[in-house]
Amino acid sequence: MDKVVAFDLDGTLVDSAPDLHGVANAVLAEEGVAPISMAEARSFIGQGAPNFVAKMRAARGIPDSEQARLLAAYLARYDGAVARTVVYPGVAEALTALRAGGARLAICTNKPERPALSVLRHFGLLHFFNAVIGGDSMNLRKPDPAPLLAALARAGSGTRIFVGDSEIDASAARAANVPFLLFTEGYRKSPVADLPHRAAFSDFSQLPDLVQAI
Structure with missing residues (x-):
């Protein structure tokens, strides 16, 4: 062949959607805002972590100025996110x-x-x-x-x-x-x-x- x-x-x-969903909601919990749903998490997957965080942030009304900080927080949890x-x-x-x-x-x-x-x-x-x-x-x-x-x-x-x-x-x-x-x-x-x-x-x-x- x-x-x-x-x-x-x-x-x-x-x-991997269950783990990405969990990582996202851990970040959002620290921001004191409502979690995203599993359906939202699945819809955000595909164009890379920066795009996922941008969509997550927009869905909860977090301003663009927080993108770099939230992306860093998201990536810090991402490497070991394999349990689910x-x-x-x-x-x-x-x-x-x-x-x-x-x-x-x-x-x-x-x-x-x-x-x-x-x-x-x-x-x-x-x-x-x-x-x-x-x-x-x-x-x-x-x-x-x-x-x-x-x-x-x-x-x-x-x-x-x-x-x-x-x-x-x-x-x-x-x-x-x-x-x-x-x-x-x-x-x-x-x-x-x-x-x-x-x-x-x-x-x-x-x-x-x-x-x-x-």
Whole structure:
């Protein structure tokens, strides 16, 4: 399998929304304001920690001038926030099958690099990946194609594929001219039909065959 497959992380390999929800509400509690809901937390995920904090702050009427302070407070809790995160069913088996078939794997996430590495280590997934690009690894984040192209290039050579769950991932793949496989059980806000994709799947047992077909 001469393939190089990059994966998004939050909403694709892991459901981290419960931990991000908890981190956000710990920060908001210190500010003496009402917590955000789980639905709000899920809707804020995707464009990186600064954007999450900006949306969280706006939702509770906290002024722009507090962004840097609240982002620092949020990031201080972020690295170890893994207690309520879960790996989606079948992920480890799919990654094992892809690697056994000769594919080289990478992570391209808007999650900051240190928390991304922390989550991958915690769940014993880091060894699957030849490269990890986080939201602060470069000056640009998805949907800009640069982080995705960098992750794929660092992982190796071969047919390039991106696996993700969101509008941002679909846009990055299109901009990079890379086939996109859409995991339908993550954090997307739009109908599946509205996201450009080569194929969609809801069960990771389907993924090795989808990759092989490209």
